[in-house]
Amino acid sequence: MSTIDANPPSGSRDFLPADVARRDRAFATIREVFARHGFDPLDTPAFERLEVLTGKYGEEGDQLIFKILRRGEHEASGEADLALRYDLTVPLARVAARYGSQLPTPFKRYHIAPVWRADRPGKGRYREFFQCDVDTVGSDSLVADAVTIVAVADVLDQLGLAGFRVQVNARPALAGLIEAYGVPAELEASALVALDKLDKVGVDGVAAELTDRGIPAAAIAALTADLGRDDLEEAVRERLAATDVGAAGLAQVDRVLALVGEVPGGDVVYAPVLARGLSYYTGPVFEVVHAGLDATIAAGGRYDGLIGMFQAQDVPATGGSLGLERILLLLEQAEDAAVRSGPDVLVTVMDEDGAADALALAQRLRGHGLATDLYAGGGRAKLGKQLKYADRRGVRVALIRGAEERTAGTVAVKTLTSGDQTTVAEADLPAHLLRLLHP
């Protein structure tokens, strides 16, 4: 190929006008709902100092950080000192440590922004994607955990994604699970990864995976006996209650469930084997799945140890993250095909002599709040071509004003959707259009 590849880099996307319009609508709803729940917006740089990011996401996570080489005379060293942010939680922890004394406590913020991962791209998995996080810093009360879940559920409902299920668990409850069923403590993380797949692979699948991971047969037998039961939750609750840590975990889960109560658009349940990314969660964790989909559309939990990595004192924090790309995918599938993203009106340009007049006309209409496009191809383009452009853009009304109309002080108004065309006096035009477009 002699020309340069015009595709965006692998794992990234271009957003054409219709895409941006759809995304912005969803973002606006999210911002509105989080603001209504008392969360403030926060923004941070796209890149951070490398040391801020490393060591926060586990060994595999560190490999996925997009590093930025040192620049100028140091570039030849091949070292990186900066990196694109990997998520929005670590930047929050940095901000909380840096500005903690200036911020209200508890500090509640939401953050919608792109993050980057040097991952291998796949379906619904990108190297650049948007995250939307909502967190509360500085409260060790489970009220903060409940507030997160209520706000996230409200957002999903407002977006029109009713039919979701919020699954709640707690890190101590998972530790209790491990202890109660006799899984060696050092295999805890590995065993939980296998257990988390129960919904996906079933009891037999989990048993097989536990075996592969070297879990003792006795522990597997005890686990699978309970996992297969219809009253799985009751069975696990009994086991957990027998251990200190398990009982503490159950208490967290039940307290959060009680505080959250009912949410519109979905239900909230205890999920005994929900594990989540274990790296920094310390208390309640949750995950939201949508009915009929095995995809997680939101998730979160409490991470009381993270901010302490940036300052001497630990600060408790809890929050959640919306799976924006998946949510947008769902919205796209549900969307009516007939959504128009273009302007209301197109002013055509009949001839170069009338161009200045057309510009002035368009500007006047904008003053009346009408989204008005002017055919930028100039007056040499045939009217048919200009109308075709209008049609293509989804514009509802085209204005035609040649020498004839200019002399008469009128404008021809053509409604593209119906094909109707009328001539109105120039002075009546704004009112006429407003009636036509916003009856």
Place this chain on the structure above:
RNA sequence: GUGGGUGUAGCUCAGCCUGGUUAGAGCGCCUGGUUGUGGUCCAGGAGGCCGGGGGUUCAAGUCCCCUCAUCCACCCCA
């Protein structure tokens, strides 16, 4: 990171198994029918080193090897 599929016109693809004159279709695009009327219709047109490199052959889009890209499953995640 492991296994499998696919790369041909702007887009979606046919042709490849069984190599053989100018590589096709639909949609889109451009022009005209309509020198000031789109979306429908009719006619015409432009646009392809068949992903890249090497090999086999008189001859390669077609067969073989390598490479790159991309998609699916697993792993991991949002």
